[in-house]
Amino acid sequence: MADKTNFTKEEWTLLLESPMIxxxxVTAADPSGLWGLLKESFxxxxxxxQAITGANTNALVKAVVTEFSNSEGRSAARDGLKAKFAASQPSDLKLKAIGSLRQVSALLDAKAPDDAxxxxxxxxxxxxxxxxxASEGGGLFGIGGVQVSDAEKATLTEISTALGS
Structure with missing residues (x-):
């Protein structure tokens, strides 16, 4: 089973960022307003x-979540995300996120094939x-919207492709 020692500092930071990415x-694919953004962030x-408390959670997932639970791990992830997305236009966020997930996929396949x-x-x-x-496309508080929009469905497909499945 892979852990932090299997990766360079930059690679480990990419893994720390990956759950947020x-x-x-998905959020960038179809922004849902403030209330939707809060729900999606939550x-x-x-x-x-759930990953830290789950009995059946993969060891590498637990290692990433455990690292993320300390201030050093959160700072590394936050700083990495800032560097990666700071100069991005909203329309670029999704494309950059999908590209980062492709990098995560390749990294996992190369350095942690048993955990990938x-x-x-x-x-x-x-x-x-x-x-x-959060519901998409509805009126006040998403009432009357759809649970998952077409743009989000397409992005979920892109994510699966980027992750090699």
Missing amino acids: AGMA AGGTALT AAFKAWLRQISQSTAEA
Whole structure:
């Protein structure tokens, strides 16, 4: 089983960023307003919490979540995300996020092949949970909208492709 020692500092930071990137890609595909953004952000946080407490969680996922639970790990992820997305236009966020997930996929295949499938499945689950967190296209508070928009469905497909599934 792979852990932090299997990766360079930059590679490990990419893995730390990846759960947030998986959610960001979906959120950027079809922004849901402030209330939707909060719900979608909360979905990513919930996925992190579930991974740390889950009995069947993959060891590499647990290592990333454990690292993310300390201030050094959160700072590394935050700083990496700032550097990656700071100069981006909203329309570029999704494309950059999908590109980063492709890098994560290649990294996992190369350095953690035994953990790659479970880690990628976790990232896909984060993306799906984010997409389902807020109704899209409805009126006030999403009433009358759809659970997952066509743009989000397309992005979920792009994420699966980027992750090699």
